[in-house]
Amino acid sequence: MPKPLDNDKLTFPILIGDIGGTNARFSILIDAYAEPKQFPSVHTADFSTLDEAIQITVLDKTSVQPRSALLAIAGPIEGDEIPLTNCDWVVRPRAMIADLGFAEVMVVNDFEAQALAVASLSDEDRAPIGNNNHSPVASRVVLGPGTGLGVAGLVHAQHTWFPVPGEGGHVDIGPRSERDFAIFPHLTPIEGRISAEQLLCGRGIVNIYTAVCLADGVEPKFTIPADITATGLSAADAQAAETISLFVTYLGRLAGDLALIFMARGGVFLSGGISQKIIPALQRPEFRQAFEDKAPHTALMKTIPTFVVTHPLAALSGLAAYARTPASFGLATEGRRWRR
Ligand SMILES: Nc1ncnc2c1ncn2[C@@H]1O[C@H](COP(=O)(O)OP(=O)(O)OP(=O)(O)O)[C@@H](O)[C@H]1O
DSSP, X not given: OOOOOOSOOOOSSEEXXXXXXXXXXXXXXXXXXXXXXXXXXXXXXXXXXXXXXHHHHTGGGOSOOOSEEEEEESSOOOSSOEEOTTSSOEEOHHHHHHHHOOSEEEEEEXXXXXXXXXXXXXXXXXXXESSOOOOOSSOEEXXXXXXSEEEEEEEEETTEEXXXXXXXXXXXXXXXXXXXXXXXXXXXXXXXXXXXXXXXXXXXHXXXXXXXXXXXXXXXXXXXXXXXXXXXXTTOSHHHHHHHHHHHHHHHHXXXXXXXXXXXXXXXXXXXXXXXXXHHHHTSHHHHHHHHOOTTOHHHHHHSXXXXXXXXXXXXXXXHHHHHOGGGBOOOOTXXXXXX
């Protein structure tokens, strides 16, 4: 078993990496004060292993030899061989230490990294949804529709940020309005239920659109999420337009539920690839209406801000924030930190 370590500093220079299902992004943090040295983002499919991607895209391109690596990955972190969700790579920290010259490797969950990022996002790196652009220093939530639906809480207590990565994308979601009751019977349950991720991700956009078409007795025209949002945003197609409206409504409902669970007075932050692409739809009334529609707590919900994270490399910025000042974060390291 890996040896548990305290939340002490990783040794600089630190390679930080955000390994998604489709893309991997790397940078090097020379010390606690320097801006990260950014490397071009790469497609995971272009390299057979993570180690090869690090060697070719980072180590071969710089004379700086990182002493530590801090990686965010999509998927649960268990044991010494960590397979990635949606990609063939396996993270092998012990082999990275042996072969790539690192003294230490630490691996965290990708939404934990997103949560670390929203602890300190500047105004330029977020777009408010609604009238409130103030985020007090208080607990927050990150909710990210992309290939899947990621969720993490960020609890603020004792002057410390505690990321809470969970599987919140898999909570149940059910019909509420009369129109929902007409559409939901056309969704395909998985093992008897509809989870939030079945509606609130790229595939979910297609699921909603198809169910709307079936409810209307119309042949579906689109199978690609980006086509549905593009057509829906321009209102060129009634079913695609309704899909966008329902998508932001359901996202607002879930965002509100999560804000209630975490008492997230610091706000709910929408990350992931889709949120940034549909900001105009999120700024229409439906998202905030659904978010605030939480009687008997409507007055409370009106005070909670909501944002789209617009930072292009939010997970990397979260990892860099942790690498600089680990003591500001209550990040669990047990079983996730390996050293030579
Ligand atoms: N304009 C768009 N509107 C709606 N959905 C989109 C749009 N563009 C891409 N998508 C969908 O977003 C999903 C990809 O999300 P994202 O960009 O967050 O990638 P990821 O694989 O989750 O993360 P990573 O880039 O880290 O690998 C896919 O399902 C894709 O079809």
